[in-house]
Amino acid sequence: MKKFLFIVSFISCQFVFSQPDSLFFKTEDITIPKWTHKNKASALISEVAFVNWNAGGSNSISALFNFESILKYRYKHLIWQSILISRYGINKQENQGLRKTDDILDVSSTLGYKKNEYSNWFFSSRFNFKTQFTKGYNYPDDTNVLSRFMAPGYLFIGGGMEYGKNIEELSIYFSPLTMKTTFVLDDKLANAGSFGVAPAVYDDEGNLVQKGERVRNEIGILLTSVYEREIFQNVLLSNYVSFYTDYLNEFGNIDVDWQINFDFKVNSFIKANFGSHLKYDNDVKTIVETDVEGDYETVGALVQWKQILGVGVVVDF
Numbered sequence: 001m002k003k004f005l006f007i008v009s010f011i012s013c014q015f016v017f018s019q020p021d022s023l024f025f026k027t028e029d030i031t032i033p034k035w036t037h038k039n040k041a042s043a044l045i046s047e048v049a050f051v052n053w054n055a056g057g058s059n060s061i062s063a064l065f066n067f068e069s070i071l072k073y074r075y076k077h078l079i080w081q082s083i084l085i086s087r088y089g090i091n092k093q094e095n096q097g098l099r100k101t102d103d104i105l106d107v108s109s110t111l112g113y114k115k116n117e118y119s120n121w122f123f124s125s126r127f128n129f130k131t132q133f134t135k136g137y138n139y140p141d142d143t144n145v146l147s148r149f150m151a152p153g154y155l156f157i158g159g160g161m162e163y164g165k166n167i168e169e170l171s172i173y174f175s176p177l178t179m180k181t182t183f184v185l186d187d188k189l190a191n192a193g194s195f196g197v198a199p200a201v202y203d204d205e206g207n208l209v210q211k212g213e214r215v216r217n218e219i220g221i222l223l224t225s226v227y228e229r230e231i232f233q234n235v236l237l238s239n240y241v242s243f244y245t246d247y248l249n250e251f252g253n254i255d256v257d258w259q260i261n262f263d264f265k266v267n268s269f270i271k272a273n274f275g276s277h278l279k280y281d282n283d284v285k286t287i288v289e290t291d292v293e294g295d296y297e298t299v300g301a302l303v304q305w306k307q308i309l310g311v312g313v314v315v316d317f
Contacts, residue, residue, distance in 0.1 A: 030074065030075070030077070030117065031075075032075075033073070033074075033075040034073070034074045034075070035071070035072070035073050036070075036071075036072045036074075037069075037070070037071050037072075038069070038070045038316065039067070039068070039069045039070075039316065039317050040067070040068045040069075040315070041066070041067045041068075041315050041317075042066045042067075042271070042273075042312055042313065042314040042315070043063065043064070043065050043066075043312045043313055044063070044064040044066070044273060044308075044310030044311060044312035045061070045062070045063050045064075045310065045311070045312050046061070046062045046309075046310050046311070047060070047061045047062070048060050058093050058094045058095070059093070059094040060091065060092065060094065061091070062089065062090070062091040062092075062101060062310070063090055063091075064087065064088075064089040064101070064308065064310055064312070065088050065089070066085075066086070066087045067085075067086045067087075068083070068084065068085050068086075069083070069084040070082070070083050070084075071083075077113055077114045077116065077117065078112070078113050079110075079111075079112045079113075079122070080109070080110070080111050081109070081110050081112075082107075082108070082109040082110075083106075083107070084106070084107050085104065085105075085106040086104065086105050086106070086133075087102050087104045088100075088102060088103055088104075088133060088134075089101035089102030089103070089308075097142070099139055100134060100136065100137075102306070103132040103133055103134060103136065104130065105130065105131050105132060105133060106128070106129070106130050107128070107129045108126070108127065108128040108129070109126070109127045109128075110124055110126045110127075110173075111124065111125050111126075112124040112162055120163055120164060121161060121162070121163055122161070122162040122163070122164070123159075123161065123162075124159065124160060124161065124162035125158070125159040126156070126157075126158055126159070126160075126173065126178075127155075127156070127157055128155070128156040128157075129153070129154065129155050129156075130153070130154045131149060131150050131152070131153035131154070131183075132149060134148070134149070135147070135148045136148065145186075145188070145189070146189075147194075148186055148189075150183050150184075150185040150186075151183070151184045151185050151186035151189050151190075151194070151195075152182055152183060152184055152194070152195040153182070153183035153185070154180065154181070154183075155179075155180070155181040155183070156178055156179070156180055156181075156222065156244075157178070157179050157181075158175035158178030158179060158222055159175060159177065160173060160174050160175030160176060160177070160178075160222075161173075161174055162174075164226075169227070169228055169229060170226070170227050170228075171224075171225065171226040171227075172223075172224075172225045173222070173223070173224045174221075174222075175221065175222040175223075177219065177221075178219070178220060178221065178222040178244070179217065179218070179219055180217070180218040180219075180220060180222075180244065180246070181215060181216070181217050181218075182195055182196055182197065182215070182216040182218075182283070183214065183215055184197050184212075184213075184214050184215075184216075185214055187211065187212075190211065190212035190213060190214045191208070191211060191212040192212065193212055194285075195283055195284055196282075196283025196284075197213040197215070197216045198212060198213040198216070199212045200212040216283075218246040218247075218248070218249060219246065219247050219248065220245050220246035220247050220251075221244065221245055221247070222242070222243070222244050223242070223243045223244075224240070224241065224242045224243075225239075225240070225241050226239070226240050227239045227240075234264065234265040234266075235262060235263070235264055236262070236263040236265070237261075238259075238260070238261045238262075239259070239260045239261075240257075240258070240259045240260075241256075241257070241258045241259075242256070242257040242258075243255070243256060250282065253282050255280065255281045255282065255283075256278070256279065256280045256281075257278075258277070258278045258279075259276070259277045259278075260275065260276050261273065261274070261275040261276075262274045262275070269313055269314060269315065270311070270312075270313060270314070271311070271312065271314045272309075272310070272311045273308065273309070273310055273311075273312075274308070275307070275308040275309075276305070276307050276308075277305070277306045277307075277308075278303065278304070278305050278306075279303070279304040279305075280302075280303050280304065281301060281304075282301045283301070284301055284304075285299065285300060285301055286299050286300065286301065286302045
């Protein structure tokens with residue numbers, strides 16, 4: 001019996017340690033510099049049309065275009081990963097002009113180093129830049145511009161520690177020292193003090209004395225987490241959450257950015273997507289319409305939420 005158990009144990013050990021990519025060891029040769037580059041482009045379309053429909057309705061068509069590019073370098077215990085995300089959505093409804101539904105340009109780069117091949121802790125530095133492509137409006141008002149390219153633009157630069165098996169599937173990043181720079185490169189928005197910059201100064205007669213600031217710098221704490229996994233066959237979950245608070249300006253008032261997406265793969269080219277994006281930034285004030293038609297006023301920051309659902313074509317290259 002003992003001999004039998006010994007043979008079984010020996011075979012089991014041989015099976016475990018001979019796996020090319022087991023749960024315990026990665027057999028990839030990290031002593032050879034390795035570059036990997038992946039691109040993904042997608043177009044999600046949704047459409048509704050009515051002909052003599054007695055319940056009524058409005059014809060509409062929506063499109064969401066997305067492009068992502070990932071460049072990764074790995075050598076020994078050094079990992080460098082850069083990601084570009086660009087997304088733009090439009091909607092056209094009957095008796096209405098073309099309207100924007102989504103707009104983002106996001107570039108990030110992470111450099112990580114760990115002391116040995118068995119550690120999951122990385123010394124990391126991170127760069128992130130976000131802005132949008134075109135003007136934003138508070139529809140149906142399409143005369144007052146609320147945002148545009150580089151108004152705002154956000155730049156994060158910092159360093160800290162990152163935990164993750166490979167800085168892909170799971171990553172938890174903590175930076176006790178991150179610089180956040182807010183750009184508002186539009187005179188009207190800068191003078192209004194949009195997105196937290198210092199507003200313009202006017203005299204008693206309404207004459208401009210000092211222009212509003214176009215750049216605002218902050219130093220604070222940044223905590224992010226990224227998790228990506230196939231939870232069911234052909235169902236991919238992607239979750240990203242970020243928390244930031246500034247040391248000097250209202251410390252403890254936390255900016256939140258949380259995105260969760262489900263990608264449902266039909267085949268190699270067709271997929272469906274369901275996504276949710278929640279944001280809170282105390283520097284982004286909300287503009288609401290008053291009782292006077294065409295008149296608006298600025299109120300405090302509110303929770304922002306956006307939901308996306310679509311089916312379309314995806315190409316990996």
